[in-house]
Amino acid sequence: MLALLSPTKIRRILFICLFIFTLPSTLSAQNLFLQKVEMCNITNYCMDCGDVKASCDQLAIDFVSARINNRYLLKDATGSITFQVIVDERGFSCVLSHNDATKSALTNELITYLNGCIWKPAILNGKPVATSVNVIFRFISGGVYGQVQRMDLAEMKPPGDPIIYNKTVTYANPSLKNYDFTTWTKYNSPLVDNISKSAAMDQSDLLWYATEKGMTRFEGTTFIPVNEYNSPFPSDANIKEVTIDRDNNKWVYYDNKIFMYGSGGWQLFDFKQFLAGGVNQVLNSRNGELLFTTQNGLVVKRKDKVVVINKKSMPEMPSSNVLFAYVDSQKRLWIGTSKGTIMIDKSVITSFNSLNNTPLKNATISGAVEDEKGNVYFSLVDCEKQAGDSDSDKEGIAVLKFNGNWLHYNDKNSGMPANHVNTMLYDKFEHVLWLGTDESGIARFDLNNGWENYHNNNSPLPGFTIYQIVQDSKGVIYATTANGLLRIRKKAGA
Structure with missing residues (x-):
C-alpha cells in the first residue's frame, strides 16, 4: 500500500x-x-x-x-x-x-x-x-x-481489429448498456505491466495480479505492490502462477518454487522433486486439494501428502504432459493432457480418446466451470491441430449436462465468435457464461437468451485478447487483457 x-x-x-x-x-x-x-x-x-x-x-x-x-x-x-x-x-x-x-x-x-x-x-x-x-x-x-x-x-493505441470467425451471427449485444467498464494500465495506475496471464480473487475480494514484471494486489481502489518489502519476491519478479485455495491461502509459482501466503506469513514449499519439469498451472480443487499440472504428470497435494499421477502410475493417461485438471461437484477428477483427456470417478478411469460420442475425443480440456444445476462446461484444445491452424471446429465449449448428455458449441453451430477460449467464468449472479478469447474479445452466453460479443470495436474494452476472467463476492468481474486490467460492473438498477 x-x-x-x-x-x-x-x-x-x-x-x-x-x-x-x-x-x-x-x-x-x-x-x-x-x-x-x-x-x-x-x-x-x-x-x-x-x-x-x-x-x-x-x-x-x-x-x-x-x-x-x-x-x-x-x-x-x-x-x-x-x-x-x-x-x-x-x-x-x-x-x-x-x-x-x-x-x-x-x-x-x-x-x-x-x-x-x-x-x-x-x-x-x-x-x-x-x-x-x-x-x-x-x-x-x-x-x-x-x-x-x-x-x-x-x-x-488501439490494438487493431478483432477477428470474428463466426460469420453468420450479428451481435446485437442488448446487455452491453447494463455495464460500466473501467480499465487500468501501467500508465494511469501503479500496475507494473499491462499483461497478466494469471490472476486470482481471494475471499477478501483482493485481486492478485501476476505479471512477468512483478505482482500487485488490487483492493478496488488501491494498488498494493507485492515486492521484496512484503514478500519473498523482488519487485520485477516473473510470477508464473497465482491461485487461492479453499482456506484463502495464496499460492504463487516463481523461479520454479512454490510459495504459500497464509495467516503465518510466507512459506516456501520444497516440491522440486515433483516439479522438475516445470509447472503449467497451479489449480485449486473444491475438495481442498491443490493441483499442479506439470510436464511430468499431475501433482496433487492432499494436506501433508503429495501424490503424482502420470503414465507410469496410470498407463491409461494419453500423456504425462498435463495441461489442466478439475474436480467437479461429483468428485470426479478430470485431467487434460497434451494428447487427450481422462476422467477418474472413484476407481473407474475413462479415456475419451476411445469414445466416439463425446466432444472430448482427441481433445484436451483447458478450463472448466460448473453451474448450480451441475452442468459442467469445458473449454477444448484440439490435440490434432496443426501449426498455423487458427480456428479448429473441434475446439469451442463441451458441456456435460447433469443428465449425462453432451453438447458441443463452436463458432459454426452457435454464437461463439471464435473456437479457441483462454478463460471461462460462470457468473452465479446473472447465470451466464463469460468466455475470454485470444482474438475476439469477450463472449457472454446467456443460456436462455443467446450470445453477445464485446471487443474494442463495439464496446469500451481496451482490446480483444483476454487472458483470465475472475469475479468477486459482489458480482464484479475483472478481466486481464493484453492492454490492461478491465473491470466490468453491473450498473445500479440494471
Whole structure:
C-alpha cells in the first residue's frame, strides 16, 4: 500500500486511478489521473511524443528527491506517486494531474518542485512542441526516488481489429448498456505491466495480479505492490502462477518454487522433486486439494501428502504432459493432457480418446466451470491441430449436462465468435457464461437468451485478447487483457 509520511507522523495514502479509454496523439488539456491540479495554461499537447522526447536532467529529479528525503521521515513508506507533467515549447513544466487521492503535504511539495524544474522540450518535425510526461516517485528502503516514466505509445493505441470467425451471427449485444467498464494500465495506475496471464480473487475480494514484471494486489481502489518489502519476491519478479485455495491461502509459482501466503506469513514449499519439469498451472480443487499440472504428470497435494499421477502410475493417461485438471461437484477428477483427456470417478478411469460420442475425443480440456444445476462446461484444445491452424471446429465449449448428455458449441453451430477460449467464468449472479478469447474479445452466453460479443470495436474494452476472467463476492468481474486490467460492473438498477 502506498504510505506517505508528513514531517511529524506517517500518513497512509489511498489512491484512485481513472482510465482514459482513448489517448490520441494530440490532447486538449486532458488529465491522465483523477487528481487534477488545474493550474496549467496549455491548450494542446501530445503524449510523450517527439523525434526527441522531452527530458529533464536526472540530477534535477535526484535533487527533488533529496529535498523530500531531508524533510520527511520515510522509514515505513512504500508504493509510489505518479505525476502528469506538461512540458511546453520553452521547456517550462507544470503538473497537470497525479494519483494521490489524499493530496498530502508531501505531494503538494513535490508538485511545487516539479513545477520549478527546467526541461528540454520535445522536438517534433524539427520544432519544439508541448508534451505530457509522467514522473514517478517510488518509496524504497526509507527514501523516495524519482524518474521519468516513458510511455510506449504503441501500447496505448488501439490494438487493431478483432477477428470474428463466426460469420453468420450479428451481435446485437442488448446487455452491453447494463455495464460500466473501467480499465487500468501501467500508465494511469501503479500496475507494473499491462499483461497478466494469471490472476486470482481471494475471499477478501483482493485481486492478485501476476505479471512477468512483478505482482500487485488490487483492493478496488488501491494498488498494493507485492515486492521484496512484503514478500519473498523482488519487485520485477516473473510470477508464473497465482491461485487461492479453499482456506484463502495464496499460492504463487516463481523461479520454479512454490510459495504459500497464509495467516503465518510466507512459506516456501520444497516440491522440486515433483516439479522438475516445470509447472503449467497451479489449480485449486473444491475438495481442498491443490493441483499442479506439470510436464511430468499431475501433482496433487492432499494436506501433508503429495501424490503424482502420470503414465507410469496410470498407463491409461494419453500423456504425462498435463495441461489442466478439475474436480467437479461429483468428485470426479478430470485431467487434460497434451494428447487427450481422462476422467477418474472413484476407481473407474475413462479415456475419451476411445469414445466416439463425446466432444472430448482427441481433445484436451483447458478450463472448466460448473453451474448450480451441475452442468459442467469445458473449454477444448484440439490435440490434432496443426501449426498455423487458427480456428479448429473441434475446439469451442463441451458441456456435460447433469443428465449425462453432451453438447458441443463452436463458432459454426452457435454464437461463439471464435473456437479457441483462454478463460471461462460462470457468473452465479446473472447465470451466464463469460468466455475470454485470444482474438475476439469477450463472449457472454446467456443460456436462455443467446450470445453477445464485446471487443474494442463495439464496446469500451481496451482490446480483444483476454487472458483470465475472475469475479468477486459482489458480482464484479475483472478481466486481464493484453492492454490492461478491465473491470466490468453491473450498473445500479440494471
